[in-house]
Amino acid sequence: xxxxxxxxxxxxxxxxxxxxxxxxxxxxxxxxxxxxxxxxxxxxxxxxxxxxxxxxxxxxxxxxxxxxxxxxxxxxxxxxxxxxxxxxxxxxxxxxxxxxxxxxxxxxxxxxxxxxxxxxxxxxxxxxxxxxxxxxxxxxxxxxxxxxxxxxxxxxxxxxxxxxxxxxxxxxxxxxxxxxxxxxxxxxxxxxxxxxxxxxxxxxxxxxxxxxxxxxxxxxxxxxxxxxxxxxxxxxxxxxxxxxxxxxxxxxxxxxxxxxxxxxxxxxxxxxxxxxxxxxxxxxxxxxxxxxxxxxxxxxxxxxxxxxxxxxxxxxxxxxxxxxxxxxxxxxxxxxxxxxxxxxxxxxxxxxxxxxxxxxxxxxxxxxxxxxxxxxxxxxxxxxxxxxxxxxxxxxxxxxxxxxxx
Numbered sequence: 111x112x113x114x115x116x117x118x119x120x121x122x123x124x125x126x127x128x129x130x131x132x133x134x135x136x137x138x139x140x141x142x143x144x145x146x147x148x149x150x151x152x153x154x155x156x157x158x159x160x161x162x163x164x165x166x167x168x169x170x171x172x173x174x175x176x177x178x179x180x181x182x183x184x185x186x187x188x189x190x191x192x193x194x195x196x197x198x199x200x201x202x203x204x205x206x207x208x209x210x211x212x213x214x215x216x217x218x219x220x221x222x223x224x225x226x227x228x229x230x231x232x233x234x235x236x237x238x239x240x241x242x243x244x245x246x247x248x249x250x251x252x253x254x255x256x257x258x259x260x261x262x263x264x265x266x267x268x269x270x271x272x273x274x275x276x277x278x279x280x281x282x283x284x285x286x287x288x289x290x291x292x293x294x295x296x297x298x299x300x301x302x303x304x305x306x307x308x309x310x311x312x313x314x315x316x317x318x319x320x321x322x323x324x325x326x327x328x329x330x331x332x333x334x335x336x337x338x339x340x341x342x343x344x345x346x347x348x349x350x351x352x353x354x355x356x357x358x359x360x361x362x363x364x365x366x367x368x369x370x371x372x373x374x375x376x377x378x379x380x381x382x383x384x385x386x387x388x389x390x391x392x393x394x395x396x397x398x399x400x401x402x403x404x405x406x407x408x409x410x411x412x413x414x415x416x417x418x419x420x421x422x423x424x425x426x427x428x429x430x431x432x433x434x435x436x437x438x439x440x441x442x443x444x445x446x447x448x449x450x451x452x453x454x455x456x457x458x459x460x461x462x463x464x465x466x467x468x469x470x471x472x473x474x475x476x477x478x479x480x481x482x483x484x485x486x487x488x489x490x491x492x493x494x495x496x497x498x499x500x501x502x503x504x505x506x507x508x509x510x511x512x513x514x515x516x
Contacts, residue, residue: 156200157194157197157199157200158199158202159192159200159201159202159228159454160201160203160226160227160228161182161203161227161229161230161231161447161450162206162222162227162230162232162251163182163204163205163206163231164206164208164218164222164233164242164253165178165179165208165231165234166207166208166209166210166233166235167179167205167207167209168207168209168210169210169211170210170355170357170358171210171355172209173357173431174234174235174257174356174380174383174439175207175210175232175233175234176429176430177234177429177431177437177439177440177443178233178234178256178257178437178439178442178443179205180420180440180443181439181441181442181443181444182443182444182446182447184419184440185444185448186203186447187419189201189447189451192451192454193455194457194459194460199460201451206219206222208232208238210235210355211238212237212238212241212303213241214238215233215237215238215239215242216242216244216245218242222251223245223246227251228252228454228461228462228465229251229253229453229462229465229469230246230251230252230253230254231253231256231443231447231450232253232255232256232258233255233258234256234258235258236258236259236260236262236263236277236305236306236309237260237303237306238258239253239263239270240258240260240262240263240266240305243262243267243270244266244267246267246269246270247266247267247268247269247270249269249462250269250466251466252269252271252462252466252469253267253269253270253271254273254446254449254469255270255272255273255274256272256273256274256439256442256446257274257439257442258272258274259274259275259276259277259306259310259378260276260305260306260309261276261277261278262305262309264488264489270488271469271470271483271489272488272489272490273442273445273446273449273476273478273481273490274379274442274490275403275494275495276489276492277306277309277310277313279492279495279515280310280313280378280379280401280495281312281313281314281316281317281378282313283401283495283514283515284310284314284317284376284401285314285317286317286513286515287399287401287513288318288351288376289318291349291399293348293374294322294348295322295323295324295346296314296318296322296323296347296348296350296351296376297323297326297338297341297342297345297347297349297350297351298311298323298324298325298351299311299325299326299327299328299338299350299351299354299362300325300326300327300353301327301328301330301355301358302327302328302330303330304354306378307352307353307354307355308327311351314351314353324342324347328358332358335358335361335362336365336368336369338362338365339362339365339366339369340369342373343372343373347373348373348374349373349374349375349376350366350373350374350375350376351376351377352375352376352377353377353378353380353381354380355380356381356383356385356386359377359380359381359385359389360386360388360389362375363375363386363389363393363396363398364389366395367393367395367396370395371396374398374399375396375397375398376398376399377399377400377401378400378401379400379401379403381398382400382402382437382507383431384431384432384433384435385431386398386400387435387500387505387506387507390500392502393502394502396500397500399497399498399499399500399510400500400507401495401496401497401513402438402495402496402497402498403439403441403478404438404441404477404478404496405438405496405498405507405509406435406436406507408477412441413436416440416441420434421434435506438496441478444477445474445477445478445481448474448476449474449481452472453472454468456468469483470483470488471483493514494512494514495512495513495514496509496511496512497509497510497512498510
């Protein structure tokens with residue numbers, strides 16, 4: 111009898127320990143993973159399709175990458191499943207942080223490929239996208255560029271598509287708007303080795319006229335931009351064009367205010383951020399205009415629901431920069447998720463090769479407008495940019511208008 115009681119006691123202890131073990135419902139990622147809850151593994155036996163998220167969550171572009179991811183996560187929360195060949199699949203977002211680094215981009219891309227994703231979304235930052243393009247191409251992996259505007263992104267690889275406008279268009283829009291503001295001489299600043307800023311400056315200069323531009327570059331790790339502001343003033347420029355990261359932008363804005371720059375600052379889509387609003391607010395001697403993909407208020411129903419979702423979770427709010435201002439990159443991230451789903455449904459398969467074959471035929475009406483690809487093109491047809499003004503008094507972006515290129 112004592113032996114039987116001892117055996118029963120041992121069995122009870124085993125069951126108690128088992129009950130205290132890790133549950134399969136726990137998030138797969140750590141607390142710093144912006145999509146920890148969304149990337150948890152579905153229950154065993156579920157049909158799962160994986161979408162790779164190739165975005166910076168750290169480095170110079172980490173803030174923008176997190177905002178782009180938010181749009182994908184919001185879309186995934188609304189539409190967590192997709193029907194593939196008559197079978198319902200749970201959509202799992204799988205993350206790889208490219209760290210805003212061209213050197214780290216390839217390993218991040220390979221990480222997604224080895225995890226068996228069917229399609230990849232990203233990245234915020236053209237340089238990392240260009241660097242990873244060959245890896246995606248060699249693997250036959252379809253990738254959908256969200257806000258990576260440098261033309262090389264879709265030129266390097268046969269598998270990289272893109273849903274935003276590109277820099278030859280954006281640079282021309284900015285140059286034309288500079289002329290509308292009455293500018294005749296532009297100071298142009300880029301980061302050395304950065305595909306996005308160097309490329310966009312080149313397209314701006316081509317459209318504005320090289321003879322009318324002063325060009326300079328700054329090195330990786332620069333934190334003092336006083337000399338660049340001084341040079342712009344000394345050269346008699348009336349436009350300061352600096353399409354750089356938000357991290358550098360905030361420091362440039364501080365110097366522009368300190369030295370009373372005295373000229374309009376122009377920038378591309380990277381400056382369309384609440385980081386810029388925060389840096390500029392209260393600085394009445396700073397004028398900033400940007401080109402971008404979407405203006406908050408463009409779809410009131412979407413905006414209200416997205417803001418509610420952001421405010422529903424402290425992690426969402428933190429990853430959006432601490433408030434619920436809607437960034438255009440988030441809205442394009444949202445649209446990119448649905449473009450991926452449309453390609454998957456059209457393919458009727460989770461096989462990347464089938465998704466890649468179906469992708470050019472996608473025609474999706476997104477929040478940012480219609481997304482489709484002309485025959486033989488890997489860049490979506492986009493012919494309008496929004497121009498916004500940074501209102502330093504109200505702390506919001508004011509819509510100036512929409513502009514294309516004739």
